[in-house]
Amino acid sequence: SQKIEQNSEALNIQEGKTATLTCNYTNYSPAYLQWYRQDPGRGPVFLLLIRENEKEKRKERLKVTFDTTLKQSLFHITASQPADSATYLCALDGSNSGYALNFGKGTSLLVTP
Amino acid sequence: EAGVAQSPRYKIIEKRQSVAFWCNPISGHATLYWYQQILGQGPKLLIQFQNNGVVDDSQLPKDRFSAERLKGVDSTLKIQPAKLEDSAVYLCASSLGAAGDRSPLHFGNGTRLTVT
Numbered sequence: 721s722q723k724i725e726q727n728s729e730a731l732n733i734q735e736g737k738t739a740t741l742t743c744n745y746t747n748y749s750p751a752y753l754q755w756y757r758q759d760p761g762r763g764p765v766f767l768l769l770i771r772e773n774e775k776e777k778r779k780e781r782l783k784v785t786f787d788t789t790l791k792q793s794l795f796h797i798t799a800s801q802p803a804d805s806a807t808y809l810c811a812l813d814g815s816n817s818g819y820a821l822n823f824g825k826g827t828s829l830l831v832t833p
Numbered sequence: 834e835a836g837v838a839q840s841p842r843y844k845i846i847e848k849r850q851s852v853a854f855w856c857n858p859i860s861g862h863a864t865l866y867w868y869q870q871i872l873g874q875g876p877k878l879l880i881q882f883q884n885n886g887v888v889d890d891s892q893l894p895k896d897r898f899s900a901e902r903l904k905g906v907d908s909t910l911k912i913q914p915a916k917l918e919d920s921a922v923y924l925c926a927s928s929l930g931a932a933g934d935r936s937p938l939h940f941g942n943g944t945r946l947t948v949t
Contacts, residue, residue, distance in 0.1 A: 724875075752935045763837070763924050763940030764876065809875055816881070818888035818932035820866060823875030 722747040724824035726810055732830045733800055741795040741827045743810030750812040753786050753793050754821065758807045764823075767808075768795075800831045834859060837941035839925050845947045851913035854944045858906070858927030864888070865902055866938065867910050868924040876924055882908065883932040915948045922946070 725744045733739050743753070751772050756764035770777045770786045770793070777784045783796040797804050807828045811821040838857040846852050858865050864883050868876035879898065881888040884905035893900065897916070902908040912919055922943040930936035 754937065756938075761942070763926070763942045764938070766937035766939070769935070769937060811875075813935055814878070816878075816889040816891060818864070818881045818883070819935060820878045820881045820889060820932070821938060822878070823868075825873065825875045 722815070722822065724748075724810060724812060724822060726808075726824040727827040728825070730828040730830060732832065735801060735831055735833050737800055739797040739800050739804070739829055739831070741808050741810075741829065743793040743795070743824055745791050745810075745812055748791070748812050748815075748822075752813050753784075754811045755782075755784060755793075755795050756809040756811060756823075758809055758826065764809055797829075800829075802831045802833055805829055805831050837925055837927055837939055839923075839941035839944055841944055842942070843945045843947075845949065846915055848917055848948050849914040851911065852915055852946060853909055853911045854923050854925075854946075856908045856910070856925030856941060858908070858925070859929075859939055862927035862929050862939070863905075864928045864930065864932050864936075865908050866926040866928075867900055867908070868926065868940075870922045870924055870943070872921070879910070879923075881932060888932040912946075915946075917948050920946055920948045 758764040807826040809826040810824040813819040814822040867879040880890040882902040924943045926938040926940045928936045
């Protein structure tokens with residue numbers, strides 16, 4: 721069966737450090753992989769999209785890598801700030817006819833001053 | 834641009850009652866989605882529309898859930914009768930492109946349903 725696995729435990733880091741979140745998947749052949757941020761009581765917000773032929777994508781302090789051989793994506797936040805504290809969701813285009821996104825459970829990130 | 838609007842924000846009902854949720858997507862967005870998010874889980878797709886047609890409803894429990902998208906704009910999701918396990922946040926999302934073009938999703942803030 722298809723699975724998207726993200727770090728199950730919350731990640732606690734100190735302000736200024738780099739946070740690295742992992743997304744592993746099985747039984748998918750995604751053309752795209754997306755990352756979203758979700759704050760408590762809010763809907764997910766799109767952050768970055770990376771295509772299968774792209775190894776790395778950057779946006780400001782965010783960096784995403786996509787390794788289709790390892791079936792893994794890494795999401796990095798450099799110079800982390802307390803405002804980066806949230807849950808981060810990895811999403812892959814599913815195999816349904818509309819390629820709707822399937823989401824992982826998310827990883828909770830807490831950045832402390 | 835205005836975001837995806839959902840109402841109500843919260844709803845508490847007893848099991849076996851019915852409930853309806855409403856979604857107004859971003860203007861011009863062709864594709865609309867309903868996701869269910871149980872506490873501690875990621876969003877799970879229930880149904881996907883392109884304009885006013887259903888693209889995928891394979892994960893919608895059709896014995897109790899129904900959804901429609903009138904005139905390819907607003908959408909409603911209904912549960913009748915509700916079960917305890919339906920307690921979750923129901924998220925509506927829309928995307929600009931047609932189903933399958935993988936454009937990013939824009940989510941509303943959801944309706945939190947509690948079934949007692």
